[in-house]
Amino acid sequence: MVDQSEVEKRGIPTVTMASNQFLSLAKSTVKSTGIPEMAFVEFEHPLGMIPIEEVRAKADKAFPEIVRMATQWKPTTAAAAAAKPPYPAERIKFKGTYASLNKMFYEKGWSLGLPILPPTTEAVEAMLKGTKHKPGEVVWVVPPRQGQLTVELVATLGAMAGCKPEHMPLLLTIVKVLKDPDFDWRGNSTTTAPTAPLLVINGPVVKELGIAYSTGALGGQMPVNIALGYFINLVGDIVGGSVPPDSDKSTLGSREDLVAIVVAENESKNPWKQSYAVEHGFKATDSVVTGFGAYMGTNNTDHNSVKGKDLLNTFAVGLAGASCGITSCFTRQDMPSTWQNGVKFALLLIGPEHADTMYRDFPNKLDVQKYLVKKAVLPYSGYSPGQCIVPKDFGPYDENTMFPRFTQPEQINIVVTGGSGKQSQIWIPFLTDARPVSVVMEQ
Amino acid sequence: MYQRKSPWLLWMIMLGIILFIPQLSIAKEQTQQWEIVNPSGVIETKYFKPAPRLTSLEGKTIVLRWNEKHNGDLFLNRIAELLQEKVPSAKVIKLYEIDKSTIKISGSANESARIAEVIKGLKADIVIASQAD
Known part of the structure; x- marks a missing residue:
């Protein structure tokens, strides 16, 4: 999808066929490249490992929609939302037990389902003592979500994983x-x-x-x-x-x-x-x-x-x-x-x-x-x-x-x-x- | 009578101990106030406008792009047939037949940009691409 995004950035419109099982990934990938919307035609999964007759039938079915998306589709999003600075990361106050904190982290998508060590402000500050890098430095924009990983967040996620301050250079x-x-x-x-x-x-x-x-x-x-x-x-x-x-x-x-x-x-x-x-x-x-x-x-x-x-x-x-x-x-x-x-x-x-x-x-x-x-x-x-x-x-x-x-x-x-x-x-x-x-x- | 009451009392004491011990062994987790750092990271905000749209395919150069996923080329071959039948004035280019270096999941931003430049060089008016899977 990044390829089609690059084509759009050069002023050439695209229409992309994606199966219903992969459409959400295709859309989120496009969004992560800075283009909020692109023209897609969805077909029923799968396309791979099926006989040619079925492939052609899917193409026949998709064709009218391809023409429609090529000539009539228009993006609806007008402009990008205002950018938030990546540093400092939001501080959150939470009252509860260790178990309820872990539950909250999982529900927010902040863990993998395994327990984490709480990234308290004290724990993160201690981790940051392990590096001379500035906490606001963005060290990676992580695909596919394009989240900005700052040094502060390296410390935060390291603390959650059980790393120590002396691990920071290695992290x-x-x-x-x-x-x-x-x-x-x-x-x-x-x-x-x-x-x-x-x-x-x-x-x-x-x-x-x-x-x-x-x-x-x-x-x-x-x-x-x-x-x-x-x-x-x-x-x-x-x-x-x-x-x-x-x-x-x-x-x-x-x-x-x-x-x-x-x-x-x-x-x-x-x-x-x-x-x-x-x-x-x-x-x-x-x-x-x-x-x-x-x-x-x-x-x-x-x-x-x-x-x-x-x-x-x-x-x-x-x-x-x-x-x-x-x-x-x-x-x-x-x-x-x-x-x-x-x-x-x-x-x-x-x-x-x-x-x-x-x-x-x-x-x-x-x-x-x-x-x-x-x-x-x-x-x-x-x-x-x-x-x-x-x-x-x-x-x-x-x-x-x-x-x-x-x-x-x-x-x-x-x-x-x-x-x-x-x-x-x-x-x-x-x-x-x-x-x-x-x-x-x-x- | 005294001898008959004594075992009863002992049993009551033991029952009390049995019921009480588990309460001692399960230490109640303390509720506390946490101040934690949100680990999710702010999403990088870039904004590019999608390309201007076409209103017709008549007379346009249509580039078909295949990323090498199985059967995507066969799907696009059929689309090419339909385009030639329904929009005969359009010029249909199967990118995967004229430049095999573009048949790939690019895997890197540089390679995506290179493929896009190849398409631009063909003076494409629109690209129809087959994705996955």
Whole structure:
């Protein structure tokens, strides 16, 4: 919808077809771009995955309305409402119990349904002591609602999530990752897919703040990781307004929509020695946050492979099949994301024992990446129709011919994390995510 | 008689204790006065007027835009047929056939602006777009 909005801003009228299940999202998206109304023609959901005869019948039915909207529709809204300053945020007095305060927050759309810690003026002021940034600075205008996230609100939402004042620099760094255009926050937070942010943290801040990186790091009992992940989703739902069913269209959703994944690398257990951040050009003394919007991950539970190659073979199966249905063959990191170059990188969270097994046969991490690129293949029939474009010079093929998911080793991102055990995880990005976004934390 | 009254009294005391203990264990939450910060954030207010509207499609250049969502192109292909039949004086351009780089969910403001510039370059009088899903 942002595309049509940009067309309207150039003086060209548009008429957009949207199914009845997505019309509200389309309208709110347009509004968030500054255009209060646009011409829509609604048709009965769905349009995708139905036979051509039904598509044509829907077009026939919609056509008179398309012509009418193209030639007779007129916007009704005259002018924008007066702008309110984003700072200071409204202070509200409320008399009641902790439970009734939480109920009020949920009813106002100020929580996810989980309990929050009350963002009292004292709590927010304490949080603000953790940063030198001015509280009125707008650090992000969060789609799709286009809520203005000030430093004061970072402190507020951090307090609600259980963060501490010393977390403020990290929270502001996380915001920088999320707002990067390559992250595609709008797409991630409104899609029908169960995508949610996944953040990896490297550097001195890990130990300074006690961010978990060992046994059960992605699970419970990890208060800092949980507070940071909860903060992210509070920002998304409350300030960004990506809430089901109208704005967050996730068909099933996922628990990562409640508490996003935040994990640190277990740098001392990384047999290749170079951390993910250092491998990507940062200094070991930098504290770095790397993130992307992830489809739900899958697990590798290989207890038997002694050789690195055997282990990588089982990894390759999960890597090729992860996020099935939306992936493309022959993807390239250096080409734009499209449905024919979709889901073009992956992140492996490799348990230290699995990493040691790989290291025995692959002392160079790049060789692990190259091997996985070679082995992560699917038969042509494993790709959704139209999403695997076979190069013209490939030669003859049929539905059983194997095609690679990836073509470049840098598409395989490796982070060593977690504790003892024969377990690792494979995480795959949202279709349009361009790359994992890395940002150095301000000192 | 004395021996018969004693158990009765004991039972009454025990019953009282049993009923009283749960009241002690459920601490009543205190009502208090809170001053809290509204976390929702003020919506950024920008205002752009929608483009001037057309009153007729006769003789106009109509650009059909597909965002790559499944079947959207087939839907627009049928719209193109109907336009050519009902408004033969109109010039219908299937953007997705002449510039494949525009077949996408743009995913970023820059890319949306680029696609809009492509459409502007075609001297479009109106765009008919298929969205989702």
